[in-house]
Amino acid sequence: MLKIIIPTIxxxxxxxxxxxxxxxxxxxxxSMLISLLSLQxxxxxxxxxxxxxxxxxxxxxxxTPLIILSCWxxxxxxxxxxxxxxxxxxxxxxxxxxxxxxxQMLLIMTFSTTDLIMFFVLFEATLIPTLMMITRWGNQMERxxxxxxxxxxxxxxxxxLLVALLSLYxxxxxxxxxxxxxxxxxxxxxxxxxxxxxxxxxAFMIKMPLxxxxxxxxxxxxxxPIAGSxxxxxxxxxxGGYGIIRIMxxxxxxxxxxxxxxxxxxxxxxxxxxxxxxxxxxxKSLIAYSPVSHMGLVTAATLTQxxxxxxxxxxxxxxxxxxxxxxxxxxxxxxxxxxxxTLLLTQNMQLLLPLxxxxxxxxxxxxxALPPTINLMGELTIITSxxxxxxxTIIITGLGTLITATYTLxxxxxxxxxxxxxxxxxxxxxxxxxxxxxxxxxLPMMLLMMKPELIWGPLYC
Amino acid sequence: xxxxxNMIIMSSLILGPMITITSNHWIMAWxxxxxxxxxxxxxxxxxxxxxxxxxxxxxxxxxxxxxSLLLFSIINNVWNTGQFDITQSTNTMSSTMMTAALTMxxxxxxxxxxxxxxxxxxTTMMTLILTTWQKLAPLTLLMxxxxxxxxxxxxxLSLLSMMIGGWGGLNQTQLRKIMAFSSIAHLGxxxxxxxxxxxxxxxxxxxxxxxxxxxxxxxxxxxxNKMSTAMTSWTKSPMLNAMMMLNLMSLAGLxxxxxxxxxxxxxxxxxxxxxxxxxxxxxxxxxxxxxFYIRIAYYSTxxxxxxxxxxxxxxxxxxxxxxxxxxxxxTSSMLTPIMPTFMMIM
Numbered sequence: 001m002l003k004i005i006i007p008t009i010x011x012x013x014x015x016x017x018x019x020x021x022x023x024x025x026x027x028x029x030x031s032m033l034i035s036l037l038s039l040q041x042x043x044x045x046x047x048x049x050x051x052x053x054x055x056x057x058x059x060x061x062x063x064t065p066l067i068i069l070s071c072w073x074x075x076x077x078x079x080x081x082x083x084x085x086x087x088x089x090x091x092x093x094x095x096x097x098x099x100x101x102x103x104q105m106l107l108i109m110t111f112s113t114t115d116l117i118m119f120f121v122l123f124e125a126t127l128i129p130t131l132m133m134i135t136r137w138g139n140q141m142e143r144x145x146x147x148x149x150x151x152x153x154x155x156x157x158x159x160x161l162l163v164a165l166l167s168l169y170x171x172x173x174x175x176x177x178x179x180x181x182x183x184x185x186x187x188x189x190x191x192x193x194x195x196x197x198x199x200x201x202x203a204f205m206i207k208m209p210l211x212x213x214x215x216x217x218x219x220x221x222x223x224x225p226i227a228g229s230x231x232x233x234x235x236x237x238x239x240g241g242y243g244i245i246r247i248m249x250x251x252x253x254x255x256x257x258x259x260x261x262x263x264x265x266x267x268x269x270x271x272x273x274x275x276x277x278x279x280x281x282x283x284k285s286l287i288a289y290s291p292v293s294h295m296g297l298v299t300a301a302t303l304t305q306x307x308x309x310x311x312x313x314x315x316x317x318x319x320x321x322x323x324x325x326x327x328x329x330x331x332x333x334x335x336x337x338x339x340x341x342t343l344l345l346t347q348n349m350q351l352l353l354p355l356x357x358x359x360x361x362x363x364x365x366x367x368x369a370l371p372p373t374i375n376l377m378g379e380l381t382i383i384t385s386x387x388x389x390x391x392x393t394i395i396i397t398g399l400g401t402l403i404t405a406t407y408t409l410x411x412x413x414x415x416x417x418x419x420x421x422x423x424x425x426x427x428x429x430x431x432x433x434x435x436x437x438x439x440x441x442x443l444p445m446m447l448l449m450m451k452p453e454l455i456w457g458p459l460y461c
Numbered sequence: 462x463x464x465x466x467n468m469i470i471m472s473s474l475i476l477g478p479m480i481t482i483t484s485n486h487w488i489m490a491w492x493x494x495x496x497x498x499x500x501x502x503x504x505x506x507x508x509x510x511x512x513x514x515x516x517x518x519x520x521x522x523x524x525x526x527x528x529s530l531l532l533f534s535i536i537n538n539v540w541n542t543g544q545f546d547i548t549q550s551t552n553t554m555s556s557t558m559m560t561a562a563l564t565m566x567x568x569x570x571x572x573x574x575x576x577x578x579x580x581x582x583x584t585t586m587m588t589l590i591l592t593t594w595q596k597l598a599p600l601t602l603l604m605x606x607x608x609x610x611x612x613x614x615x616x617x618l619s620l621l622s623m624m625i626g627g628w629g630g631l632n633q634t635q636l637r638k639i640m641a642f643s644s645i646a647h648l649g650x651x652x653x654x655x656x657x658x659x660x661x662x663x664x665x666x667x668x669x670x671x672x673x674x675x676x677x678x679x680x681x682x683x684x685x686n687k688m689s690t691a692m693t694s695w696t697k698s699p700m701l702n703a704m705m706m707l708n709l710m711s712l713a714g715l716x717x718x719x720x721x722x723x724x725x726x727x728x729x730x731x732x733x734x735x736x737x738x739x740x741x742x743x744x745x746x747x748x749x750x751x752x753f754y755i756r757i758a759y760y761s762t763x764x765x766x767x768x769x770x771x772x773x774x775x776x777x778x779x780x781x782x783x784x785x786x787x788x789x790x791x792t793s794s795m796l797t798p799i800m801p802t803f804m805m806i807m
Binding site for chain 1 (some may be wrong): 588699703711714716717721725728732733737740741744746747748751752755759762763764765797
């Protein structure tokens with residue numbers, strides 16, 4: 001594990017000391033090499049050998065795909081930021097890259113730690129670089145408000161989480177994830193235990209986000225620069241999912257009533273946010289609301305605590321991470337050209353930028369969970385496990401899938417088909433760099449289609 | 462200032478808390494507090510303009526009242542227990558009065574009204590001394606009598622302090638007043654854990670001293686006293702400006718910075734003693750002060766050109782370099798991973 005963490009930390013001095021003209025591609029190539037190194041973490045998933053573990057940092061099949069995704073995303077973030085940072089002075093470019101690298105390091109450690117308090121500290125620590133990215137390099141005045149919402153929503157949930165973890169520690173005297181998974185405690189349905197569950201889960205629910213607590217998400221995603229949006233959508237939301245999976249594997253309530261509020265909000269949120277997506281005029285806002293509905297599926301699944309549910313949740317988290325990040329990159333290419341996020345200002349881009357149209361098509365198809373993509377595998381597994389839990393959820397999840405397809409198609413047709421707008425005189429052709437970003441997003445998705453066992457989590461036999 | 466007067470005042474200022482900390486006899490402790498108070502009054506009023514004189518008078522009146530209340534409770538204690546030993550003062554009424562007196566000296570709610578105006582009326586270095594050195598003696602006395610103190614009273618006072626420190630600082634634009642309210646809130650955290658574990662009070666106090674000193678020295682170097690002048694501080698020293706943001710987040714208690722460490726340990730101690738709701742409440746109340754720290758960080762560090770807010774350009778003087786400031790900044794950001802060392806040391 002250190003062979004990934006130490007090169008990542010060492011990338012910080014590299015950034016400060018390399019020549020100015022070589023800044024971008026040095027950091028890009030080195031972070032790509034680190035992500036190549038991280039791919040070997042898949043090895044224990046294929047055979048039951050634990051080579052990469054010590055007492056403090058371990059990975060199992062839940063966290064390995066997420067670590068690899070965060071390592072994979074850093075070069076993509078560096079690639080995507082090159083354009084909007086080109087006018088900044090050198091020291092600020094370096095600061096931005098260093099923020100990205102610190103975020104990657106914290107995320108790797110968050111996903112691989114074995115102690116829940118260390119997980120909490122690192123979970124909170126990811127807030128600071130993200131806050132800096134959103135408020136420092138965002139574009140509009142609203143970014144300050146977005147940063148405040150982001151910080152306060154997350155902290156409001158995570159301070160009770162700290163107290164819940166500490167009370168678990170005072171009861172069981174150990175917060176190691178490994179030992180907790182071996183002895184799931186049977187909890188009676190007292191008020192205290194319900195409050196404990198509320199405190200423990202709220203932080204992750206806010207991060208996911210759950211429907212009623214999701215207001216920070218559109219603000220933060222829209223105001224963030226492209227790298228911020230990518231990392232937020234792809235990984236930081238999955239921190240919540242990962243946390244829920246860890247907590248839920250260790251608690252077992254005698255009666256499932258405390259889970260009902262979260263379940264209801266999650267299921268209802270799938271429909272509501274998909275419908276909100278249909279009504280958005282802002283492209284980035286549309287893409288920002290779609291994680292809420294996908295993560296609603298993930299939340300509802302993890303709350304049912306069955307094997308298929310966990311499998312589906314992890315699969316959908318990875319698949320959705322790649323898809324959402326891809327959609328944000330596509331929206332950014334459009335933003336860079338017309339400097340506006342309005343959906344209807346660019347139509348018939350298929351005529352002007354045909355290859356980008358291919359990427360839009362692939363992104364839309366994976367977003368609406370076309371077979372045989374991994375998005376579909378995740379969603380179908382989740383829908384099946386929810387159907388097993390309660391038959392009537394099929395109405396909600398089926399309707400959610402339908403509306404997802406609708407808004408994705410609406411987004412695709414608004415940008416790619418239609419009448420060419422008269423006011424656009426100059427449309428610069430796509431850069432190779434942009435095509436490279438899209439390819440690097442789509443390639444893992446296609447390859448994972450071939451071998452999805454890698455992201456099926458620990459409960460797949 | 463006249464060098465003789467300066468020497469006498471400085472040495473009395475240092476001597477006072479030293480006498481208090483090292484004494485077993487109540488009267489000697491009180492004497493130390495009085496020497497301290499008398500020494501700092503002319504220092505607060507050094508600038509001779511009405512605001513500074515008003516600040517020193519406010520300071521004098523509150524501290525004198527607190528000292529007399531303390532003397533009265535000492536005499537009460539002597540009358541009831543028959544001896545002057547600090548660690549054996551177990552009379553309930555006198556401990557309660559001592560709590561009131563010492564919290565008035567510290568500036569805890571509900572006796573905090575003098576603190577913002579006093580800190581605002583004087584120079585930045587005096588603010589530094591008032592928030593760090595002056596808290597040493599009363600806090601030591603509180604720690605020495607902690608067994609006879611009433612936990613519910615202290616928890617009430619500290620929750621009230623956190624609330625007032627949080628809500629009071631929200632409307633402030635002057636940085637010294639913001640540091641006053643931050644001092645009130647941090648003292649709330651310190652006194653919360655006083656009866657449960659004096660080790661943690663001491664740890665919180667040391668962390669608070671480091672963070673406040675770093676912040677005030679940064680403010681002094683950047684020559685800003687208000688938020689409007691803080692907006693142009695990036696021109697004076699860009700790196701220090703960026704580090705000020707880390708320092709502010711550390712004051713707010715964001716992991717993984719140093720300021721998180723005492724909060725985490727205090728919450729752990731409270732939870733172990735089954736005071737879970739109090740722990741949650743105090744953790745959430747710290748979010749209030751987070752807001753105004755983040756606001757300062759926004760104005761000074763995050764909204765930089767070309768995304769500028771309204772500001773007016775200031776005179777730029779030669780930077781008075783403080784060579785120990787980088788070390789203090791590192792201390793104020795990076796000590797959480799070595800937390801077990803601190804638990805061992807205290």
